[in-house]
Amino acid sequence: VGVKQEPRTKKQETNNYWAQQVFVVGTGMTRFGELWGESVESMAKAAVEEALGEAKISVADIDALIVGNMLLPMLENRAHVARVVADAIGYTGPALAVEAACASGGMAVQQGVMFIRSGMGRNVLVVGVEKMTDADGATIARGLMGAGGEEEQLAGATFPALYALMHQAYQHTYKIDDEAMAGIAVMSHCHAASNPLAQFQKGITVEAVLKSPLVADPIRLLHCSPVSDGASALILSAEKTRTKKQDTNIEIVGSGLGGDTLALSKRKSLTSMKATKQALRQAELMAQGKLGIADKVEVVELHDCFSVAGYIALEDLGFCGVGEASKCLSNKSMPLINPSGGLKACGHPVGATGVKQVVAVARELRKGKKWGLTQNVGGTGATAVVHVLRNTSHEVRGAKYEEGI
Amino acid sequence: VGVKQEPRTKKQETNNYWAQQVFVVGTGMTRFGELWGESVESMAKAAVEEALGEAKISVADIDALIVGNMLLPMLENRAHVARVVADAIGYTGPALAVEAACASGGMAVQQGVMFIRSGMGRNVLVVGVEKMTDADGATIARGLMGAGGEEEQLAGATFPALYALMHQAYQHTYKIDDEAMAGIAVMSHCHAASNPLAQFQKGITVEAVLKSPLVADPIRLLHCSPVSDGASALILSAEKTRTKKQDTNIEIVGSGLGGDTLALSKRKSLTSMKATKQALRQAELMAQGKLGIADKVEVVELHDCFSVAGYIALEDLGFCGVGEASKCLSNKSMPLINPSGGLKACGHPVGATGVKQVVAVARELRKGKKWGLTQNVGGTGATAVVHVLRNTSHEVRGAKYEEGI
Numbered sequence: 001v002g003v004k005q006e007p008r009t010k011k012q013e014t015n016n017y018w019a020q021q022v023f024v025v026g027t028g029m030t031r032f033g034e035l036w037g038e039s040v041e042s043m044a045k046a047a048v049e050e051a052l053g054e055a056k057i058s059v060a061d062i063d064a065l066i067v068g069n070m071l072l073p074m075l076e077n078r079a080h081v082a083r084v085v086a087d088a089i090g091y092t093g094p095a096l097a098v099e100a101a102c103a104s105g106g107m108a109v110q111q112g113v114m115f116i117r118s119g120m121g122r123n124v125l126v127v128g129v130e131k132m133t134d135a136d137g138a139t140i141a142r143g144l145m146g147a148g149g150e151e152e153q154l155a156g157a158t159f160p161a162l163y164a165l166m167h168q169a170y171q172h173t174y175k176i177d178d179e180a181m182a183g184i185a186v187m188s189h190c191h192a193a194s195n196p197l198a199q200f201q202k203g204i205t206v207e208a209v210l211k212s213p214l215v216a217d218p219i220r221l222l223h224c225s226p227v228s229d230g231a232s233a234l235i236l237s238a239e240k241t242r243t244k245k246q247d248t249n250i251e252i253v254g255s256g257l258g259g260d261t262l263a264l265s266k267r268k269s270l271t272s273m274k275a276t277k278q279a280l281r282q283a284e285l286m287a288q289g290k291l292g293i294a295d296k297v298e299v300v301e302l303h304d305c306f307s308v309a310g311y312i313a314l315e316d317l318g319f320c321g322v323g324e325a326s327k328c329l330s331n332k333s334m335p336l337i338n339p340s341g342g343l344k345a346c347g348h349p350v351g352a353t354g355v356k357q358v359v360a361v362a363r364e365l366r367k368g369k370k371w372g373l374t375q376n377v378g379g380t381g382a383t384a385v386v387h388v389l390r391n392t393s394h395e396v397r398g399a400k401y402e403e404g405i
Numbered sequence: 406v407g408v409k410q411e412p413r414t415k416k417q418e419t420n421n422y423w424a425q426q427v428f429v430v431g432t433g434m435t436r437f438g439e440l441w442g443e444s445v446e447s448m449a450k451a452a453v454e455e456a457l458g459e460a461k462i463s464v465a466d467i468d469a470l471i472v473g474n475m476l477l478p479m480l481e482n483r484a485h486v487a488r489v490v491a492d493a494i495g496y497t498g499p500a501l502a503v504e505a506a507c508a509s510g511g512m513a514v515q516q517g518v519m520f521i522r523s524g525m526g527r528n529v530l531v532v533g534v535e536k537m538t539d540a541d542g543a544t545i546a547r548g549l550m551g552a553g554g555e556e557e558q559l560a561g562a563t564f565p566a567l568y569a570l571m572h573q574a575y576q577h578t579y580k581i582d583d584e585a586m587a588g589i590a591v592m593s594h595c596h597a598a599s600n601p602l603a604q605f606q607k608g609i610t611v612e613a614v615l616k617s618p619l620v621a622d623p624i625r626l627l628h629c630s631p632v633s634d635g636a637s638a639l640i641l642s643a644e645k646t647r648t649k650k651q652d653t654n655i656e657i658v659g660s661g662l663g664g665d666t667l668a669l670s671k672r673k674s675l676t677s678m679k680a681t682k683q684a685l686r687q688a689e690l691m692a693q694g695k696l697g698i699a700d701k702v703e704v705v706e707l708h709d710c711f712s713v714a715g716y717i718a719l720e721d722l723g724f725c726g727v728g729e730a731s732k733c734l735s736n737k738s739m740p741l742i743n744p745s746g747g748l749k750a751c752g753h754p755v756g757a758t759g760v761k762q763v764v765a766v767a768r769e770l771r772k773g774k775k776w777g778l779t780q781n782v783g784g785t786g787a788t789a790v791v792h793v794l795r796n797t798s799h800e801v802r803g804a805k806y807e808e809g810i
Contacts, residue, residue, distance in 0.1 A: 020523075064662070073478040073504075078558075079551035080506040083667045083787045087554070092679070094662035094687075095788070096512050097504045099478075101485040107501050111516065118425075118523035120660075146484035149492070153483075255525075257469070257499035262488045274497070282499075382488045383500070 020117040024250040024389070026055030026235030027359040032347030033199040034133045035229040040072060041088035043231035044129045048089050051125070051233040062235075063121025065095035068108030068128040069351035074143045075135045085127050094121075101147030102305065104128065105232070105354025106376030106385030112236045113255045113387075122238045128355030129231040140227055144350075147379040149263025160216040160224060162264055162380045163306040167219055169270035170308050174323030178218070182209035183329050184310040184337075185222050185344050192341025199228055199347030223307040228347035232356035250362045254293075254388030256282030262382045271323075275384035276316040276375060283373075287388040294318035297388075298369040299336040301357035303377040305343050313375050317386075335373075339364055358387055365391040425522045429655040429794070431460030431640030432764040437752030438604040439538045440634040445477060446493035448636035449534045453494050456530070456638040467640075468526025470500035473513030473533040474756035479548045480540050490532050499526075506552030507710065509533065510637070510759025511781030511790030517641045518660045518792075527643045533760030534636040545632055549755075552784040554668025565621040565629060565711070567669055567785045572624050572713040574675035579728030583623070587614035588734050589715040589742075590627050590749050597746025604633055604752030628712040633752035637761040655767045659698075659793030661687030667787045676728075680789035681721040681780060688778075692793040699723035702793075703774040704741040706762035708782040710748050718780050722791075740778075744769055763792055770796040 028050030030043045044067075052058060067082040078084060082095035100107040105128035112126040132140055145153045148162060171181060186206055192198035204222060212221040240249055258278030261267060268274065284293045294317060302317065304310030311325035319335065320328040328334055340346040340360040343353060354376035361372035372389040433455030435448045449472075457463060472487040483489060487500035505512040510533035517531040537545055550558045553567060576586060591611055597603035609627060617626040645654055663683030666672060673679065689698045699722060707722065709715030716730035724740065725733040733739055745751040745765040748758060759781035766777035777794040 065664075070484055073551065074482060074484065077479060077547060077551050078555070079475055079479065079504060079548070080553070080667060080784050080787060081504060083505075083664065083784070084555075086664060086787075087667050087671075091664075092666060093664050094683070095505075095664050096516075096662070099484060099486060099502045099504060100488075100500075111501075111519075114516075114519045114523040114525060117525075118519040120519060120522075142482060143484070146478065146482050148485075150483070150489075257501070259470075259488065259491060259500050260497050262485060262492050266492075278499070379485050379488070382485060382491075 020119070020238065022113050022116045022252045023237045023240055024234060024252060024358065024362045025237045026051035027362050028054065029197060029232035029356055029359050030230050031197045032228045032230035032349055032352070036133065038229060040084060040129050040131045043131070043229065044085045044127050045088045047231040047233035048125065048127060051235050055235040055237070057123060057235065059089055059091045061123050062091060062093060062125045063123050064093065064115050065091055065125045065127065066108045066111045066115065067095065067097040068104035068355060069097055069130060070099055070101055070104045071130055071132060071143050071350065074146065075139065085129065100383045101378035102350045103354055103376045103378030103383040103385050104351040105356065106374065106387065107354065109234065109355055109358050109387060110255045110257060110385055112234065113252050116236055116238050124236045126234040126236060126355055127231065128352035130349035130351040131229050132227045132349060133229050152263055158216065160219050160306070163308060164216040164219045165264060166270045166312070166380070167306065167308040170311065171218065173271050176323070176326055178210055179206055180326035181307055182206045183326050184304055184307050185209050187329060188304060188338050188342040188344040191339050192345030195341050195346060198341040198345055199226055200341070200345045219306055225305045225343035225348040228349040230347060230349035230352045232352045232359050234355055234358055248366045248391060248393045250365050251390050251392050252387055253390045254283035254287030256280060256286065256386045258384045260382050262379060264380050271312060273312060273316055273377065273381035273384060275381050276313060276377065276386065279384040279386040280317055283386040283388045287390070292318065293371070293373070293388060296371040297335045297373045299339060299361055299364040299372040300374070301338055301340060301342070301360050302375045303343060304338065305348060305377070309377065310342065317373065317375060336364065354385060358389065361389050365389055425524070425643065427518050427521045427657045428642045428645055429639060429657060429763070429767045430642045431456035432767050433459065434602060434637040434761055434764050435635050436602045437633045437635035437754055441538065443634060445489060445534050445536045448536070448634065449490045449532050450493045452636040452638035453530065453532060456640050460640040460642070462528060462640065464494055464496045466528050467496060467498060467530045468528050469498065469520050470496055470530045470532065471513045471516045471520065472500065472502040473509035473760060474502055474535060475504055475506055475509045476535055476537060476548050476755065479551065480544065490534065505788045506783035507755045508759055508781045508783030508788040508790050509756040510761065511779065511792065512759065514639065514760060514763050514792060515660045515662060515790055517639065518657050521641055521643050529641045531639040531641060531760055532636065533757035535754035535756040536634050537632045537754060538634050554666070557668055563621065565624050568711040568713060569621040569624045570669060571675045571717070571785070572711065575713050575716065576623065578676050581728070581731055583615055584611055585731035586712055587611045588731050589709055589712050590614050592734060593709060593743050593747040593749040596744050597750030600746050600751060603746040603750055604631055605746070605750045624711055630710045630748035630753035633754040635752060635754035635757045637757045637764050639760055639763055653771045653796060653798045655770050656795050656797050657792055658795045659688035659692030661685060661691065661791045663789045665787050667784060669785050676717060678717060678721055678782065678786035678789060680786050681718060681782065681791065684789040684791040685722055688791040688793045692795070697723065698778070698793060701776040702740045702778045704744060704766055704769040704777040705779070706743055706745060706747070706765050707780045708748060709743065710753060710782070714782065715747065722778065722780060741769065759790060763794065766794050770794055
């Protein structure tokens with residue numbers, strides 16, 4: 001595939017990308033949950049085998065492996081994380097690991113997209129993996145606290161405590177009652193109930209959320225995503241389809257990355273994430289050359305590590321006005337939100353989550369939807385990654401993408 | 406800068422890159438050594454400020470920050486490593502951390518190159534940083550062992566022990582005596598003696614190497630790179646020079662990545678690294694469209710974590726025949742080797758090393774040399790990164806790079 005580039009203009013700023021297409025040709029994931037019999041290696045292998053099977057290629061066809069993982073160095077004193085996965089799948093080619101706390105998976109997807117767009121390779125294997133449930137709760141909490149600001153760590157602020165500040169600020173600023181704050185968790189569990197790969201395959205009620213134990217006031221247990229094991233994998237390719245039988249083309253057409261300070265105390269807002277907005281802007285520009293993609297998006301996987309994060313994401317991504325997410329949740333104008341069950345109910349093996357989001361959206365697009373979006377957050381919003389996916393199966397490419405060979 | 410791409414052909418395999426140029430417009434590094442008064446933050450800040458000063462840009466001009474680091478999660482239980490550096494320099498834009506054991510720095514440089522080549526941004530800040538000397542020796546050894554195979558870790562094989570196997574195999578296979586094995590350490594110390602940023606600014610003799618304590622037979626203390634603190638930084642840019650005063654253009658024209666199994670026991674050879682050869686091949690093809698670049702290279706920074714690694718690198722990179730490195734070391738046909746003092750004598754703060762190599766070569770090229778090369782290794786050779794640099798100050802670009810705007 002040879003693709004003519006568009007002329008670059010100064011106005012395009014940081015989005016002077018080459019018009020290279022990136023296709024999702026294989027997806028795989030394990031069940032998420034407490035998988036006591038599984039290891040990082042066994043889970044990664046299972047996810048990769050499924051993705052290779054879908055793509056109808058073998059390990060020998062892979063030009064690079066990119067692994068998203070956060071906790072393996074902390075919990076198991078193991079580094080060279082990409083090669084741990086490489087060994088598990090019998091791959092000896094180029095490999096690297098990327099880390100951005102709970103956004104490690106989304107970051108790995110972005111590096112995969114860049115790998116292809118920069119012409120470094122044709123087929124890239126992206127793997128997200130995390131094994132959390134072998135460690136005790138205090139170790140996990142301490143490990144996750146590593147994703148926050150040092151002053152937050154020293155003050156003993158766990159992630160539920162930090163998100164509790166945002167939850168409080170959000171409720172106070174927009175006058176949202178406790179029942180409304182519970183809505184997104186109920187929705188996520190409802191979706192997870194029909195996802196055989198989800199950690200919690202059962203519905204919950206608003207009442208159950210309100211009666212669940214307080215973890216960090218006002219955050220209750222059922223506002224929180226769980227500690228999980230799991231792996232997910234993607235084959236990204238510069239080539240449209242691997243076989244003629246495969247008749248859906250899913251492309252990653254936008255990839256954006258945003259940042260902010262580690263510590264909440266340094267942020268301008270507790271009810272919005274600058275990082276998400278920055279990542280969205282980049283992804284929108286890359287996907288369509290202009291801002292404003294929310295109206296097109298039919299399915300979104302967003303980072304609902306806590307209920308308040310889900311609501312803030314919906315607003316930052318432009319799906320509804322500020323303070324309106326809880327009211328708009330079931331509006332017909334909204335996209336399908338977290339069909340996998342989200343972090344809340346599908347589970348949140350941190351490095352795996354960002355890759356799983358793309359897997360989940362790609363699988364929804366294969367059913368016929370056209371535009372999808374993922375949003376993955378690190379820490380309390382110090383990092384955000386947004387991807388825009390598009391089903392281009394039945395499109396005739398215009399002048400923008402003139403295909404060569 | 407708008408650049409016409411070359412047509413892609415099947416023969417180019419994984420090197421169907423877009424013809425985007427990547428300039429090194431700023432370099433910075435701290436002194437390497439036992440810097441007890443410094444932290445990851447303070448060292449990163451110092452290196453970045455120097456690089457920004459050279460590039461004559463500010464933090465606001467940076468489109469992405471890429472950090473190479475291995476040990477912060479293990480030694481200080483801190484994750485979200487890129488944002489730790491970002492906070493230290495007052496940067497809130499996109500940032501990610503990459504990890505590939507002792508090749509984390511080189512990997513970060515490659516991600517920076519890809520970032521620009523994929524058009525994701527114009528100015529990328531690449532930082533390598535490591536703070537090692539605060540931890541006790543056993544903790545450091547255990548941390549570094551995380552870069553090897555799990556069976557090697559469980560067997561208690563430290564890195565000197567693993568490289569001792571390679572040292573033995575190399576001496577035995579090519580009949581190299583102990584005096585010859587000491588040569589590269591003597592050379593590195595000689596260069597470090599005139600580098601004010603080096604950890605050990607003094608020469609050593611062959612006799613001193615042979616009389617130094619055995620660490621892991623036959624590796625002696627003076628065959629080993631030290632435990633170090635330090636940071637290094639690069640500004641990579643899609644734009645040639647930032648100011649008219651700056652009249653040297655240093656480009657990264659080739660970037661290659663290679664891999665192999667984590668464990669030595671699974672490798673085909675103990676006296677050569679497949680990962681280095683694979684990385685070199687990619688970098689050569691990208692740099693010049695064909696293999697064989699050794700004859701052009703006038704300066705090389707290679708990964709001499711132990712003496713044997715330096716010799717193997719010289720051979721794998723094509724600077725001399727197999728088994729001949731110790732004899733060829735001072736041949737006139739050889740490039741300048743490790744002008745910084747290499748890992749052995751400049752020091753080896755692991756995440757910083759791969760970035761420092763590019764800093765050191767770029768600074769040599771500014772003095773008038775034309776071609777330079779870096780080689781950075783992770784573990785015992787499970788990862789290798791090779792970069793080719795070129796001084797293009799006085800070249801008229803041909804049809805290959807037709808410059809636009």
